[in-house]
Amino acid sequence: MLQEVTPPYAIHTVPHRSNSVFLGLINIRGETLLCISLRDLLGLEPVVESTDFSNTINPQRMIVAGRNENKWVFPVDEVHGTxxxxxxxxxxxxxxxxxxxxxxxxxxxxxxxxxxxxxxxxxxxxxxxxxxx
Known part of the structure; x- marks a missing residue:
């Protein structure tokens, strides 16, 4: 399911469609993908640590996951590897x-x-x- 781990890309909100789960659209190497907040979808509380990794507006990394042409982007706090x-x-x-x-x-x-x-x-x-x- 995991396609790749990327540095953060700009999230472009979609008027009248973006919300806490659907954050907007992301362009990764010419491919437009949907960006989703797993934190809000799963109902998780933000992680509180000494470093500020809990901000979905400015995530540290993003992951691209899915199958075939049905790929999604998720801002993540941390990636430790596969x-x-x-x-x-x-x-x-x-x-x-x-x-x-x-x-x-x-x-x-x-x-x-x-x-x-x-x-x-x-x-x-x-x-x-x-x-x-």
Whole structure:
């Protein structure tokens, strides 16, 4: 699903269409892509750290993800690289997450003493196709 990690690009809002989830359009090497705030889609609180990585207006990085011609851009706070995990390393999502109306977490994996949510990409992109279009 991950296509590339890019430096930040200018986000061009679309009048009467842009909102907290759909941020606007981005031109990456001549290709116009839709920019989405995963933080707002997933209902996450901003990360509060000593460095200011929590600003979606001025993100540190952007990721391009999707399949074929259906690609999306997401401003992100951090990128640590691409890692592979064995399916046995994933634990089931807690009931409070998996029973939520829009549960995008498919499983939990521990990496560097932190718990990371593994997102259900099919549900995520299905939702984006229906909420934005």
């Amino acid at each position: 890692y592979r995990f064995h399916i046995n390393e994933f634990k089931d999502a807690p009931v409070v997450i998996s029973k939520a109306s829009e549960a995008y977490t498919k499983g939990i994996v521990t990496w560097q003493d932190k718990k990371l949510n593994f997102l259900n990409s099919e549900l995520l992109f299905y939702t984006l196709n229906h909420k934005v279009f």
